[in-house]
Amino acid sequence: MDNKNQKASRNISSIPLKAIYRWLGDRIFLVVAFFLGLSIILLALGMALVLYQEGSLSFKEFGFFGFMRGSTWDPGVTLTFGALPFIFGTVVTSVFALAIAFFPALAIAIFLAEYAPRWIGGVIENLVNLIAAIPSVVVGIWGIFVFAPWMREKVYMPLWSWSSENAPALEPILGNPIGYGMTTATIILALMIIPFITALAKDAMRQVPKEQREAAYGLGATRWEVIRMAVIPYARGGIMAGAILALGRAIGETMAVAMLIGNKNTFPFSIFGPAATMPSVIINEFREAVGNLHLSSLMAIGFILFIISLAVNLLAAYITRKISITGGKIL
Amino acid sequence: MNFITNIKKNKKEPTEKTSTSAIAGGEGVHPHDVRMETKNLSVMYGKTVGVKNVSLPVYNEKVTAFIGPSGCGKTTFLRALNRMHDLTREAVVTGEVLLDGLDIYAPKVNPVTIRRKIGMVFQKPTPFPTMSIYNNVVAGLKLVGIRDRKLLDEVCEKALQQAALWNEVKDRLNTPGGSLSGGQQQRLSIARALAIEPEVLLMDEPTSSLDPLSSAKIEELIHDLKTKYAIAIVTHNMQQAARVSDYTAFFYVGNLVEFDETKKIFTNPSNEQTENYISGKFG
Numbered sequence A: 001m002d003n004k005n006q007k008a009s010r011n012i013s014s015i016p017l018k019a020i021y022r023w024l025g026d027r028i029f030l031v032v033a034f035f036l037g038l039s040i041i042l043l044a045l046g047m048a049l050v051l052y053q054e055g056s057l058s059f060k061e062f063g064f065f066g067f068m069r070g071s072t073w074d075p076g077v078t079l080t081f082g083a084l085p086f087i088f089g090t091v092v093t094s095v096f097a098l099a100i101a102f103f104p105a106l107a108i109a110i111f112l113a114e115y116a117p118r119w120i121g122g123v124i125e126n127l128v129n130l131i132a133a134i135p136s137v138v139v140g141i142w143g144i145f146v147f148a149p150w151m152r153e154k155v156y157m158p159l160w161s162w163s164s165e166n167a168p169a170l171e172p173i174l175g176n177p178i179g180y181g182m183t184t185a186t187i188i189l190a191l192m193i194i195p196f197i198t199a200l201a202k203d204a205m206r207q208v209p210k211e212q213r214e215a216a217y218g219l220g221a222t223r224w225e226v227i228r229m230a231v232i233p234y235a236r237g238g239i240m241a242g243a244i245l246a247l248g249r250a251i252g253e254t255m256a257v258a259m260l261i262g263n264k265n266t267f268p269f270s271i272f273g274p275a276a277t278m279p280s281v282i283i284n285e286f287r288e289a290v291g292n293l294h295l296s297s298l299m300a301i302g303f304i305l306f307i308i309s310l311a312v313n314l315l316a317a318y319i320t321r322k323i324s325i326t327g328g329k330i331l
Numbered sequence B: 001m002n003f004i005t006n007i008k009k010n011k012k013e014p015t016e017k018t019s020t021s022a023i024a025g026g027e028g029v030h031p032h033d034v035r036m037e038t039k040n041l042s043v044m045y046g047k048t049v050g051v052k053n054v055s056l057p058v059y060n061e062k063v064t065a066f067i068g069p070s071g072c073g074k075t076t077f078l079r080a081l082n083r084m085h086d087l088t089r090e091a092v093v094t095g096e097v098l099l100d101g102l103d104i105y106a107p108k109v110n111p112v113t114i115r116r117k118i119g120m121v122f123q124k125p126t127p128f129p130t131m132s133i134y135n136n137v138v139a140g141l142k143l144v145g146i147r148d149r150k151l152l153d154e155v156c157e158k159a160l161q162q163a164a165l166w167n168e169v170k171d172r173l174n175t176p177g178g179s180l181s182g183g184q185q186q187r188l189s190i191a192r193a194l195a196i197e198p199e200v201l202l203m204d205e206p207t208s209s210l211d212p213l214s215s216a217k218i219e220e221l222i223h224d225l226k227t228k229y230a231i232a233i234v235t236h237n238m239q240q241a242a243r244v245s246d247y248t249a250f251f252y253v254g255n256l257v258e259f260d261e262t263k264k265i266f267t268n269p270s271n272e273q274t275e276n277y278i279s280g281k282f283g
């Protein structure tokens, strides 16, 4: 038995290669992988194409950039459609949501990855994941019945009455303090994306080799200094990618935003007052869209949303590759 | 350069205190020469023994070499000298490590201040990959709040020259540390440790990834530095140990087998294991 093994292992390089098997196996695998990959790309392209075709009526009527620049959305009387209010609403809510969420999320991630004792870390990690798992319609319901009224009573109303006494010029900027509006939606969005940023940043920080930390400790760094000079720079690719993917989620988030943003289709928007986003207008209006042009305009918005989401994801991939030191791998 | 002379001045006082607490070293060694000293130092990784009951002096202005076969505990022992094991969850350190007569593991001692005095070059090169070469070198100075650009420039150039890296990187100080080759990264790590002018310098196989020329330069550097510092170096290269060190400690499976003047270890070791190892019969 031993003898045989030895013989086999000694001769392993002289065994003739069964070229046809290797070849065939490689080939089959390559072909299958190629077609699977291709079909996903084709599916995405096909969706984009359908959206574009369905929206082409509207693009023809107003021009592609005319549609994007148009600031009137009137499906009732003039049948004029422009996407600018929704693009504006989407960009403002998601960018501010990211701005609000980023540092708290990073702080939680640092705490989890660097400071928390194992069991506390585990508990918090699970809580954070739990938040991520709440269906957005449930978040929306909570927002409608708890958060928005609370914000109205405790924040918007006091601010509004202060401004009407002291600085009436601010009133149109602050907007109608009904509780449902851009600020409410933005804060809720921020809450919803914190778990994603936290999870990705935490994973990226846990991947930092212990030699990096030790090098910093060896120079006489304190714990916080180690995090600042060794951990975060090393993990920055993963952290940034997490942030941008979270931005992508915020852009596409539909239900909770539609329930809380107040759904006002035309400018002017105000800080507290109602507004709308691209997903929110689609979900609110597609059932009632009777006219062809109205439906086509909603499809056109869907197309723009698709392009923006794609761009954000590509940006995330690019940034990860560009600034992560792990060579583009999302940690 | 003010700050460096300051450090030198501060250093003087505790050094003088040591005279009372020093142990008796080898023949002809004066007690006040002891800079660091371990007493019954043991490091356990869970149930695995790292090192066991090692008592050893590290003399001031001398080079002490740690030799022994792979896995015998050299790195483990070296890391115990600047409390690096604090960061390893499963490592348990017992016994005493004295720096200038004071136990660095005493409850009130802050490991951060210890590590600022005891510099370390690790076995693997560990530059901060996203930081520029310049910032890598002066990272330790920036930690203590030195912002004076001129001083930083000076220290950076000096440290890089000492580490035999200056000529290769002087035109690209702003490129990231991760862009260097493995051997260059090792020399960058050495420069970074030198820049903070530690009182004791611990080096774990500093030349293992270097070409003969750079190795020779590092050995030269060690020779120069020992006029000011206490140096402990781990090496697998017997000739190197014989060339650069004044004292040699031979470790074997976690035990300190023999510690003596390098001359004696390499010409007339008292222990048979030491002799076998040095003459290449095992290890």
Ligand SMILES: Nc1ncnc2c1ncn2[C@@H]1O[C@H](COP(=O)(O)OP(=O)(O)OP(=O)(O)O)[C@@H](O)[C@H]1O
Pocket: B045, B048, B049, B050, B068, B069, B070, B071, B072, B073, B074, B075, B076, B077, B088, B090, B123
């Ligand atoms: N983090 C750790 N956890 C558990 N065991 C460890 C750890 N680090 C080292 N050891 C064990 O402790 C012993 C001594 O290891 P150490 O790294 O000190 O050896 P060394 O003499 O430096 O070897 P080398 O010359 O190969 O670097 C080895 O048996 C090793 O397996």
Ligand SMILES: [Mg+2]
Pocket: B074, B075, B076, B123, B204
């Ligand atoms: Mg080692």
